[in-house]
Amino acid sequence: MTALGCHPLPVLSCLTVQDTRNVYNATATDPDIVRQQLECLAGDTPIHAIKTGALGNADVVDVLVDFLANHPDIPLITDPVIKAAGGGDLADEALIARMKERLFRHAEMITPNSIELALLGENEDPAQAARKLLNAGCQSVLATGGHGEGEDIINTLYHQSEEPSHFYVERVGGEYHGTGCTLAASIAAGRASGLSAGAAIDQAQDYVLRAIRHALRVGKGQPVPDRGIPWQS
Template sequence: MTTTTTPPVVLIIAGNDPSGGAGVCADTQAISALGCHPAPVITALTVQDTLNAYRVEVSDPQLVMEQAATVLDDLPIAAVKLGLLGNAEIGRAVAEVLESHPELPVVLDPVLVAAGGARLAEENLIQVLKEQLIPISTVVTPNASEARALAPEADTPQARADTLLELGAPWVLHKGADEDTPAVDNILFGAEGRREDFRWDRLPGQYHGSGCTLASAIAARLASGQDAVEAVRQAQDWTWRALHSGWRLGKGQHIPNRLPGR
């Protein structure tokens, strides 16, 4: 008789991207490829492709809350990944559910703007992120523009990260892929001055869903029992390889290759 070990379960709370490049499709592919079971809660339907986003239709906050609460009650959730939330009402609903599960590691990807520049979330979500969601998150993964939006008074990655750390997050991964630098410099900041620097070769072109992929990979690693630093390290390596072997399926950005056996 063969004994099968059940996989760790990752609760995903994010929006749907019909191109399959970002959103819950990216999340479920990455989490599955890393040996975990994805449990997706849909916060919004979007009209978008590999070029840009054109419309966001958010879910009813109560429906989002009920989806998450039902899954949390039924499945042995080992980690949570938060992506597109859309507005303050959904943000507050998600915070209310997760505050009842302080034992769970949470990876917050503060999605505010699409890769093509379109706004994906209402401005009022930023305050909810700062007051309710960042304080209960284990790792926050803003790109440079998101970090600037969350910490507008800060003028360096260190200062932006310090602002978010002071809100209660133990770890902030400040991502540099969108910066005009020869290489991609990602920096993991932690409490008490902890800092881990990561440098990755900059690949040609742009990628749709790279942030979703990375945050989900971190959540999968945390769900599998790794500590935050090692989870971030291994997730970045896996994501870089997914980007390196990615493909241009549409008319816009490349899509990471998150399929097993790439």
């Protein structure tokens, strides 16, 4: 977000034990502490977009939904983090159910990868899974294509009443630690800066591609995208 011209205001919702290989443990922050963080920041600083990731547990979702009810005009980009790339769990069944029941309807866009989309939409076909989520109240679903094959990654934005929009970006190949998080955060930065959803996705894809091309081999597992590289839109 900093690289894309925004100032992030982190709210800690989940503490993890992880490295570049996997997530080994995770615990949610006390929901009241999450509430206090949100209220403290909102009372001091204008908030132009919100991006969510690993939320910890269902009670944290309730706190966030309460906050969003009082700030309905802030664009919400939700990365429905369920599993780490190494297979470690970051969401239990109660959290997944609460996101589907209460959170997704508040999100301008959710950004599941193919595995998350199939689980959330209860269908292996991306279009049908996305349609089920839209019918349940999601405003839009960006089905990310990083787990697929082919020369290009194809990210598909499904809308409530429009034909899907397809966004193409070069596929570098390999697995990287945190690309989904980086994409969602970059989209939120674009929306905070006043870009349309489509323009924010375009900018985010270009940024993630650049970060992957300069990925850092910091541990024994997946390389980490270099998010600190200079960026010009």
